Structures are given as C-alpha cells and as structure tokens.
Amino acid sequence: MTPFDQCVEQACRFAGRPHKLFINGNWVDSQSDDVIRSENPSTGDIWAEVQAASVQDVDDAANAAQACFAGSWSRVRPKERERLLRRFAELVEQNGDLICALDAHDSGRLFSGSRNQRIGDANITTLLDTIHYFAGWPTKVSGQSFALVDQPGGQQKSMQSIREPIGVVACILPWNAPALFMINKVVPALAAGCTTIVKPAEQTPVSALYLAELFREAGFPDGTVNVINGYGHVAGAALSSHPLVKKISFTGSTMVGQRISQAAAASFKRLTLELGGKTAFIVMDDADINTAAIAARLTGYGNAGQFCMCPSRLFVEESIRDKFIEKIAALSSDIVVGDALSPDTNMGPVITRKDRDRIASMVDTARQEGADVVFGGDIVDHGGNFYQPTLLHHGNTDISIARDEVFGPVLLTVPFRRDNLDRLLDQANETRFGLAASVWTSDLSTARRMTERLEAGICTVNMHPGIDPMMEFGGIKDSGIGREFGKAGMESFYESKSIHMMV
Ligand code: NAP
C-alpha cells in the first residue's frame, strides 16, 4: 500500500466511526435523533454520518465552555497557552495528510496541488503558519498604563487598561475550507484564554471531529474546545442567541450573517462576520500580463472558485483585452476537472449538486443577458458535482453575474478605458460586497491612489489577495464586520477594562 492509499484508508476508517458530539472533553450522544449524512462531492456517495446537536446539546456545550472558562482556563499562564498551541501545531504537522484527506472527501478540496508536492502540503503549511503566529501572542497582548496624574489635595490618579479574555466564543464555520476555518477561529480564541464551541457546516462535519481529538491530545483541558455538529437553523441559531456565548466568529454567507447579527443583538454579543465577496481584479495595459493571468487562473479556479476572494470580476484595459483573455485561456487549457483525491486532477468538484445547478443557471442567465462564453460554460458529467472552469466576457457590468456572488469557477472580463478611471472605480465599487480588490500595473502611484478609492477591506497591487496571519483580514459593506488575523484579530478576543485608582 502506498502512503497515499494508507492515508485514504485511515480517513475512511475515521469517517466510518460513530460520530457523537464533543462536549467537555467527552464524546456524548445528541439528545435528538437527527443525523447529518455527509456526501463526498467528487462521487455523490455518503461517506460519513454524524449526530446532530439539539438546542439542549448547545446549552450543555455552552455550560461546559463557560465552566471551563470561569474555572481556570482564562487564568492559565500565557506561556502555557503558547506551549499547548505549539504542541497542537506538531500534531497537525504529523497528521497533516490525514486532515487534508478528510477535507478532500468531505468538501472536495484538492488533496494535492501536484504530483510532486508532499501530499496536501500547501494546505498544511497555511494551517501551521496560523497556529504558530497566534501561539506567539499570549505573552504579548497588553493594555496601557499612564504616568500618575497629580490631583488637587496631593493625591495622584493612576490609570491603566487591561485586556481580559471575552469568554465563550462560538465558531460557526463554512464548508469551503473546513479545517482551515476551524483553526483560524479556535486558535486565536484559545491563545487569548477564551473557550470555544465549534459548529461546522453541515456539508463538512468530519475534520472538526478529528481536530477536537488533536486539541485534546495536545493537552487542552476539557471544555476548552467543544465541537457540536448540527443544522444551522437549530444549533447555529441556538448558539447565536445563547446568553453564555459572548462572541460569535462566523464565516459564511451574507444572509446567514444578518440572521446571526439579529439573534446576537439581544445580548450584545461581539461579532466577527466574514461574509461574501465580489472581488474586482483590475489589469492595466502596463501590467505584467502573464503574472496577472496566472494569478487570475489560480485564484479564480482554485478550490473550484469557492473562495471568498475569487477574482470574479476581471476589469481589463481595452487595449490588452484580447491578449489577456488569450493568456487565461491558454493557462486554463491544462485544467483537469475531477475527483479531489486524484493526483491527476487540478480542479475538484463544487460542494453540492444544487450548487452545480445554481452555477449553471447563473451562467445561462449571463448568456441570455448578452455575455459571451470564452471557454467552459457547462457542467461536467462525472457522477460528482463538477462544473467547467468558465470565462465570460461582456462589454459592461449591467448583467446580473457582474453583481451576484457565484462561488464557483466562473470569471467575467469587462473592458475599461484608462482615460476614464473614475468610471472604472465606480464600476468596481458598484457591488454590495467590499471584501477584496486588486490592481495590476507598473504605475505604482496610480495603483496606490486607486487603493484609496476601492471599497474593500483588502486591496493588493500586483498580487492577488491571499491570507497572511500577520495582516488583518475582513471586509466592509455586506462583506462583514470586524477583522480576523493580525493584532486586531487577536484583540477581538479580549474585552478592555479601565482601572482608575486614587493613590
Ligand atoms: P452559510 O450557508 O452562510 O453557512 C455557514 C454556516 O452558518 C454553516 O455552519 C451553517 O450551518 C450556519 N448557519 C446557517 N443558518 C444559520 C443560522 N440561522 N444561525 C447560525 N448559523 C447558521 O455559508 P456557506 O454556504 O457554508 O459558505 C459560503 C459563503 O461563505 C459564501 O457566501 C462565501 O463568500 C462565504 N465565505 C466567506 C469567507 C470570508 O472570509 N469572507 C470565506 C469563505 C466563505 P448549515 O451548514 O447547517 O447550514
């Protein structure tokens, strides 16, 4: 058996276990009979079945997380929190291939970038960078202290602010990168001294259960990490309104983000909402067209376009339009759509049959509205949920696919003229979303000015937006509230307390 076969077998063995809820360090039965059947989107087969939490189970998890927080966890020495996180990183590294195999089966995320790469390597490197980045923070977060201020009568006033962990954090996850999003949310929460309840997306329940075991093996005390699979309208909704939950860290759709905000408002929970996007990718005629096209191809069709910063609107200067389109077409000609576990595949499936059909219908509507199909534009009938990498072209942004998030492998090019950059910026900004935008040009002063006017939380020049744990990440407008990563992301897991003293 090759290491790859062993890894797939191990993943299937794990998935085939009976899966309960992970509350207070124990596997416990759900108090409802609900189960979630997870489909492998590459094949359409049900590959795992997990118990789904009831409202009562959510309450149990919240009580366990609160008891652990109030018990001792929030006062565990910062250096000890760092040590536990570094141990967790070692376990993630040792078991990286298995984590990637679980997500490949569950979500259709590609197992391997290429034949020559260590299996699943790219994904695991990202996870490890994130864990190590946050492991460094517990010893560095601090408040402020001012010099004593003289008061009438000879006394002095001392003023200090301190940072205290916020409490129980609910981490509500999407399906497009299950292990990655769990780590992005749980690790900084634990670094801050918070406790967590994770609710994975119903399409991808498995890797969170495995990561729960790794957190336990790393030595995190019972109650620090609780994982409850369940349905959004039951478990997700119950977490969003539970009085013991003090913060919700959510990644998902704008519509669910609005529901969570409403449910959370009654108890003024802190919120970090990372929602949808409609990235503008602007290519000027003096750009390195080859590099820009490679980036558009990689980030547009990577993860089958199910990426919140997918460059779904490619604004290309009129004079280089044909050249740029030809370049993307040439670069995309080697895309092999197929099973996420096959080493010959470089684009996997979309998450469900319903999503495949939704994407197909959006492309059909774009055609009817006058868009040209440069390549792709059809489903791929392999048994799983596959859609061709697709490039559309249209003369303007007056078609619905220029506004609505596709969350699939569909890019649209729209031409612009340099003598009317105001119009270009208006077009780039005429979307409800404000997550990311990128500009490609050798004229850096124009690029820098454009970044000031682009309505997006993340702007890049001559590179496509990615995630670096050092940098704040998040959107404006309907793309969300708050920031993950960086100092701001870390601080979002603390409350500030001001202490005034007369001394
Ligand atoms: P989704 O439908 O919004 O679901 C996300 C999570 O919310 C799931 O765990 C879901 O549970 C849960 N949920 C559903 N209804 C809920 C409710 N009433 N209360 C609380 N939780 C509830 O999103 P998705 O389809 O998984 O992910 C795709 C979306 O995520 C896209 O719009 C994409 O742009 C966005 N996204 C954004 C980023 C970013 O960083 N900005 C990154 C990746 C994806 P169920 O699974 O049971 O429904």
Ligand code: MG
């Ligand atoms: Mg699945």
